Amino acid sequence: MLSDYIINTPVASVIFALTVGLSIYAFSNPEIYGRMMLHPYTVYRDRTKWPMMITSGLIHKDWTHLIFNMLTFYFFGFALEGILVAQSGSIGHIYFAGLYVVALVLSDIPTILQQKNNYNYHSLGASGAISAVLFSFILFYPRTMLYLFMAIPIPAFIFGFLYLGYCIWASKNARDGINHDAHLYGALTGLLITLLLYPWILLHFAEQFGL
Structure with a gap:
């Protein structure tokens, strides 16, 4: 039930609702995109624009981008909380x-540094933070079975690496305004934060594979 999500996982519920709502609203309001998208050229030169590192993660390019990210968040975000x-x-x-939030910010920093002199570069999407959530979850339950395309059973750790592999490929080949570079740095942030919070997690992860 909806009330169970709100009571048991309030943070994930707010993130999910806010991201879906703002993304849908922005689809028909180009002005919102201009205000909320990450613009490294501006962020690098104007500290008052640093909130773009967060606001850019609350909007998405189109329905495909939104649904892909929110499905991933739905499967892993609520569970991780x-x-x-x-x-x-x-x-x-x-x-x-x-x-x-930390993953959302840190995953954008490499892009800001890479694109700081490129006035025409913009990016958007929650992919960095969602990668952090995904890989944090995998440390706890790497062998959880998921169903790729609702039909193909696949362990969570394999799904995670396929997801990351696609994003690395897309960062080099796609020209869609989506910050695919953020996936890698988001994943690393998720792993690092989880290790800092729960230093025993590496031993737990290895034990899941009989190591």
Whole structure:
């Protein structure tokens, strides 16, 4: 039930609703895109524009981009918040919010540095933060079975690497305004934050494979 999501995973619920709502609104409002998209040229030169590193993660290029990211978040974001609460109590909600926001910001920094002199470059999407959520979840439950395209069973850790592999390919080949570079840095941020919060997680991960 919807109320169960709101009560048990309030942070994931707010992120999901806000991202879907703002993305849909922006689809028909180009002015919103201009204000919320990441513009490295401006961010690098004007500290008052740093919030773009967060606002750009609340909008998406089109329905395909939005649905892909939100399906991934739905499968892993709500579950991860529940896992962190189970591990740490109510402060787990704060851990989840922190992981998401920090990953959203840190995953944009390499792009800002790379594109700081490219006035025509813009990007958007929550992919960096969602990669962090995905790879944090994988550290806890790497063998969880998912169904790719709703039909093909696949372990979570394989899904994660396929997801990341696509994003690395897209960062080199796609010209769609989506910040595909952020996937890699978001994934690394998710792994690092989870390791800092739960240093035992590497041993737990290895044990899932009998190591």
